[in-house]
Amino acid sequence: MLTMGLAPIIVIFKTLAIYQKDERWNEIARFWGKILGITFLFGVVTGIPMEFQFGTNWAAFSKYAGGVIGQTLAMEGTFAFFLESAFIGIFLFGEKRLGQKVHYFASIMLFLGTWLSGWFIIATNAWMQHPVGYEVGPDGSVQLTSFWALVLNKWAIYEYMHNMGGAVVVGSFAVSALGAFYILSNRKVEYARMFMKVGVIVGCIASIWMLFPSGDHQGKMIAEFQPVTLAAMEGLYDTKEGAPMVLIGQPDMEKQRLDNAIHIPNMLSFITYQRWDAKVRGLNEFPKEDHPTNVPLLYYSFHIMVGLGTIFIGIMVFAAIWLWRGWLFTANWLLWIIMLSFPLPFIANTVGWMVAELGRQPWLVYGLFRTEHGHSPMVSGGNVLFTLLGFLGMYTVLSLLYIFLMLRRIDQGVEELGLETLAEAN
């Protein structure tokens, strides 16, 4: 997420360096490039298992759906992975050898690679959420019948808009928060202000984008194709005309109601169907075996995501106004808020994905293939537990290393030496 969010922001830095002819933007791009490099590495090594797990742990699902999703996964490998991996090497190590023009080009290609990769993954996920362009073959597995239906799935377009917006929110908060940190600790203030200018403007646009149009469209897709998921996300048990939108409340699965609910009357009907009195179907209207497996977790994930999203808009709109009026860099209270809020977009993205994945339950492929039938038939629980523990241990160590290296990088800050060494090289 951070990689996909930082990649376009680095392109912005490189563009500013060229148009404003200000070498400091290049130094900033180099600094964030290093952070991107470490993040990319950890993303690659922890991401390799995901591609393999389709086969190792979800063999039955792979066999069932391979005729369709093999297409997007193979295209990701062929088009996006080569692109990213080749240009990250050039971007990180090739600046001196190749000069500024190629370096700028490499940053754009890196951005394209990561975002193309995102497209194929989202298209794969979107097909699992909303299967299109397939037929069921004689052996019971699904086979592709329309390449373009799969690649340009309507669900994929909205999911992509929402997901990539989320990545940019992560990136922009990271850039702004680090800027705020440097200003508050009175170090590298000049650079920190440049961080914040870009971070706040990008963050403001991206945060609003998450609500409208991308979040709005995504919600309407769910209402249309996964109505039972919508009911669970909103904690709506009984079908209602003029359904309220719940702000806070705790779902009680036994008594089938929300405790301590605070809600806005008729709002859910309006935002879903643009009519104040539209009928929204509740959980009880659907057979129990089609309910999402864990309704409370889904409900909370959704509400945390929306709540955080609203907070992001608030923070960034404030910051943008303060920046415009020239008050931002002396408004310590606002800088503190921005600095401390940097982990929140990570949380929002994680719960957002939980909404997508928990909401799809109990299906692996919505309406076609249930999760319980997807696992590898011959791999025993003991073996799965063994490897799960192994991954847990390894990822814990990797997270600690990542945090350690990040803190070190942040402590070093932007290297202002860049100008002279670059002049030598040219």
Next chain:
Amino acid sequence: METIWFGIVAFMLVCYVVLDGFDIGAGIVHYFVGRSDKERDVVIRAIGPVWDGNEVWLLATGGTLYFAFPALYAAGFSGFYLPLIMVLWLLILRAAGIELRHQLDNPMWTSFWDFVFAGASILLAIFFGAALGNVIRGVPLDATGYFFEPLFTDWTTSGATGILDWFTVLSGVVSLVALSIHGANYLAHKTEGDMNLRARKVVSVGWYALVLVTILSLVAVMVVRPQILENYYYLPVGWLIPLFVAASLGAIKYFNSKGNDKLAFIGSSVYLAMMLGGAVYGLYPNVLPALDPAFSLTIQNAKAGSYGLTAGLIWWPIGIVIALGYFAFLFRTFKGKVAVDEPH
């Protein structure tokens, strides 16, 4: 159609082995070629900008395999569950070793990652060889189209087989020796002075071991899976492959003794491609032979739907030509020797 995709997957696998083979090989000989902290840093920098791209061939091959033969992907990956997960762990550790080493200039830090990098590379070479050995020997597939192999059983190649038996361990050794020579050739090509001489020495001494294990493994294949020769009798042009293996072995020795590291490296690339090609040639049309031939996965019963495969024939060549373009650009950018005292 499925034959074309069989060829495509085989081609990508060969690309992977030849490319990632040299940086895994560099890891195997890490301590032999790099005697000091600074020299080991040179080893890392020699593969630094390219290893990640090389490894992507594994992911791309995996993705394409899944795309073209979903049933094979499902059966193979779940059947080799434990060793594959261990391969993933090794890949993670090895990547961390390469990329984290230069983050901190502290002897404890660098020596730790040196050890991780070299150890993971050695084990990876053995695991990959053993995996190929399993495919050649055949696996206990049954009527459901799935199997599961424990890591080891009684070390024989029949009955209840494990991932490791005498044959697959031998394959692992072949892979270890071959990749060390391949990696040493690459390092000789990329370094100067003492390091260059040491890398050449690894090749000239290791070459005898390579010839020995190559012959042993060919004999062993005849014992374990004599059927592999059927395709060769059916279409005798395949006999060119062992001829190329022998020729490439000769070329490695010749160019190594002449001090032409680049051609020696091409020799070991051809050797790897031909060894793998020979196995693939003999396997066709099987993609995963079973110990009981009735349950073998072939290109026919493992393939994806024909519409999807046809669509792939349109985008795959485009994608791969672009990818080869990146690689040409990448290797050109970072060509030349890596010196000991160069700053990062």
